[in-house]
Amino acid sequence: MRLILLFCLVLPLLAQGERRNPLPIPDIAGYSTLKCDFHMHTVFSDGVVWPETRVAEAWRDGLDCLAITDHDDYHPHKETVSTDLSKPHAIAAPLARRLGLVLVPGIEITKGDLHVNALFVTDFNATAGKPLLESLREAKRQNAFTFWNHPGWKGRLDWYPEIDEAHRQGLLDGVEVVNFGKLEPQTLGWIGPKNLTILSNTDIHELVEIPAGQHRESITLVFARSRDLDGIREALKQRRTLAWLRDELWGQPNLLRPLADSLLSARRADKLVIFRNRGSIPLSLQVGQETVFVHANAETRIELPQGPKKVEVLNFHLTAGGNLSFTAEW
Ligand SMILES: [Zn+2]
Ligand SMILES: [Zn+2]
Structure with missing residues (x-):
């Protein structure tokens, strides 16, 4: 009787079980490989979802870490929803804790055409109503990590003078090379020379919808010493990231090679x-004259190639140009 009762209680829970795509990516020496999305919106600015939905989606999509980054100076729902940007984080935090996800406190500093995300903020509302440089200085006072969002969204492909000033003053740490499923190729040339952290984020405002058999298309891979806020902040500041879009990666060879x-x-x-x-x-x-496709979590065999054991990874792109290549052992 007890057993039947137990079944009655447990079965509905199992039947309702949410499904997670674990999206396994192996660690590299000394670091955990974390899958992150650092740019998402909710009803607390111009998004259409509640903060907990972002956490549930991130869990479903196999992410380790997310940031909800609503606009500091754009609140189209303000008649109905609070403009206090600490609220989306506070609402999402208990579910993130329960699901074992790292929720990074963040905002999108929004000044005209220039949008810069600030992560690890401690006062979510301190940049509202202030000009860009002042906002970035405020973010830095809070020990934030900052990155320029969607640089080409207004059709300009240049490194804006205002951004240059911020970068010169040490107020800008990174740049989105991928935003909303789109690579901005002009940004790749800035990563190495300007010493920037590379990022790939969804900037999603609606629900995250993923076709069957696919994964979330924009992900930032972070190589962190620990799976927590301090570990992720340190990795971002030390530029240990890769930008992942669908089946392609961009970054520096010092990370692409160990990941390969x-x-x-x-x-x-x-x-x-x-x-x-x-x-x-x-x-x-x-491999030599042959192109070999090795599917995720799978094996592929080929006839023993003649000549040098040189392998080029055609979907691992260096920000400086070209693809990762190395001499393999077999
Ligand atoms: Zn934006
Ligand atoms: Zn945004």
Whole structure:
């Protein structure tokens, strides 16, 4: 009787179980690989969803970390919803804690055409009504990490003078090279020379909808010493990130190479080479004359190639141009 009662209580819970795509990406030496989205909106600015929905979506999509970043100076729902930007974070935090996700406190500093996200803020409302540089100085007083959002959204592809001033004063740490599923190629050339952290975010205002068999299309990979706010802040400030869009990655070789090493192994079996992919990023390889596709979490075999064991990863792009390539062992 007790057992039947237990079944009656437990089964409905199991039946309602939410489904998570675990989206496994292996760690690299010394660091945890974290999947993050640092740019999302809710009804507390111009989004259409409640803060907890963002957390539930992030969990479903296999993320480790998210930031809700509503606009400081744009509140189209202010007749109905508070303009206090600490509220979306406060509402989302208990669910994030329960689901084991890291929720980064953030805002989108919104001054005309220039939008800069500030993460790890301690006073969510301190930049409202202030000009850009003053807002960024305020964010820095709070030890925030800052990055320029969607630089080309108004059709200008240049490094804006206002942004240059902020960067010169040490008020800007990174730039979105991917926003809302779109790569902005002009931003790639800024990453190395200007010493910027590279980011890929959704900037989602509606619900996050993902076609069957696919994953969230814009993700920032963060290589963190610890899976918490301090670890993520340190990694962002030290520029240990890669931008992931659909099946392609962009970044510096010092991170692309160890990630490729932890994802991919190659072994020889008689007259064959067998490539194994240990993660959720499919790998497109140029091996000699042959292009080899190694699906996520799968193996592909090819005839033993002649000539040098050089592998080019066609979907791992260096911000300085070209793709990652290296000499493999098999
Ligand atoms: Zn924006
Ligand atoms: Zn935004």
